[in-house]
Amino acid sequence: MLSSQAVRVAGLGRRRKHHDPRHGAGGERRPEGPEAAGRGRGARVRALGLGPGAAVAGDSRGRPLPAPVARALQKIMHDAVGFRSTLTGKNFTMEWYELFQLGNCTFPHLRPEMNAPFWCNQGAACFFEGIDDIHWKENGTLVLVATISGSTFNEMAKWVKQDNETGIYYETWTVQASPERGAETWFESYDCSKFVLRTYKKLAELGAEFKKVETNYTRIFLYSGEPTYLGNETSVFGPTGNKTLALAIKKFYYPFKPHSSTKEFLLSILQIFDAVIVHREFYLFYNFEYWLLPMKFPFIKITYEEIPLPKRNKTHSGL
Numbered sequence: 001m002l003s004s005q006a007v008r009v010a011g012l013g014r015r016r017k018h019h020d021p022r023h024g025a026g027g028e029r030r031p032e033g034p035e036a037a038g039r040g041r042g043a044r045v046r047a048l049g050l051g052p053g054a055a056v057a058g059d060s061r062g063r064p065l066p067a068p069v070a071r072a073l074q075k076i077m078h079d080a081v082g083f084r085s086t087l088t089g090k091n092f093t094m095e096w097y098e099l100f101q102l103g104n105c106t107f108p109h110l111r112p113e114m115n116a117p118f119w120c121n122q123g124a125a126c127f128f129e130g131i132d133d134i135h136w137k138e139n140g141t142l143v144l145v146a147t148i149s150g151s152t153f154n155e156m157a158k159w160v161k162q163d164n165e166t167g168i169y170y171e172t173w174t175v176q177a178s179p180e181r182g183a184e185t186w187f188e189s190y191d192c193s194k195f196v197l198r199t200y201k202k203l204a205e206l207g208a209e210f211k212k213v214e215t216n217y218t219r220i221f222l223y224s225g226e227p228t229y230l231g232n233e234t235s236v237f238g239p240t241g242n243k244t245l246a247l248a249i250k251k252f253y254y255p256f257k258p259h260s261s262t263k264e265f266l267l268s269i270l271q272i273f274d275a276v277i278v279h280r281e282f283y284l285f286y287n288f289e290y291w292l293l294p295m296k297f298p299f300i301k302i303t304y305e306e307i308p309l310p311k312r313n314k315t316h317s318g319l
Helices: 065-072 102-106 132-140 150-166 192-203 231-235 243-256 263-278
Strands: 006-012 045-050 080-085 091-098 123-129 142-150 175-178 186-187 215-225 228-233 281-286 290-308
Touching: 080 192, 091 192, 132 142, 142 150, 142 192, 150 192, 150 231, 192 215, 215 228, 215 281, 228 231, 228 243, 231 243, 243 263, 243 281, 263 281, 263 290
Parallel strands: 006 045, 175 215
Antiparallel strands: 006 080, 006 142, 045 080, 045 142, 080 091, 091 123, 175 186, 215 290, 228 290, 281 290
8 A cells, every 4th residue: 555645647658569468367467456556655656647559359369350350459559557656666557458358358259069159358457566668658658647645546546446346348349329529329438448537537536636638549439320239148049049139149240250261261351341331230249238230331430539637626635
């Protein structure tokens, strides 16, 4: 835990190359949580904004997804938050990661022995000592966004633990009715950038005052008419489920699997184009439920946009 002295918070900015967290999931040692930072005497903590970096699109064995999908996913940048104790000089990185790579979180595995698609779409916050300054500076940005007290950091740490236990799924897509400003949002993404935004919001609620710096985030959109609810895994794929619908969902996801031959790869591109562009259908798995999206032009889009830092809650005396 940190004492009531100050902590500097930094934004780790846009990075174009995927860089896995030093402590993650999938067999690696998990961190002990934000409370592990700066045990003993604390200090002022500087918060650093660690901005976006491109993620890997592939399966757990590193095989690539179809090129159009891979190219789209590889343009998504990664965001994180860094901390520096002004007393000890130690740095820490906090980021929210897909636990089984972005491709696995976005599309399921189809297994012959299982009727339902198998999803590996979990996400979690990772907190570890150190900031890869060279990587962030060469591939993105590292900028000071706020200075907070040790007590504020500790309150944030409690919130991170709660947030980490509440939102356990990773969601790549933001689904909107159109690209127009103010268009209906059917589904919000749940990814690294949203975790950073939630963290900044919580720090503002705790009294943090952010500097006037520009922070930008990438978002990947699907555009559709009003979605139709289809059910969960049990109601669709269970013993009394809808066999016709179950088959349609598995048929839709099949082209997104990794490929081992050029022929399979080219066939998958045609199948994806036929489903999404010609027939204008996309089956979305969101928070353990299936939805049918009636797709609309321009179908998919990746944006890079500024989202202002939140304003301080002046009534909070946490600093």
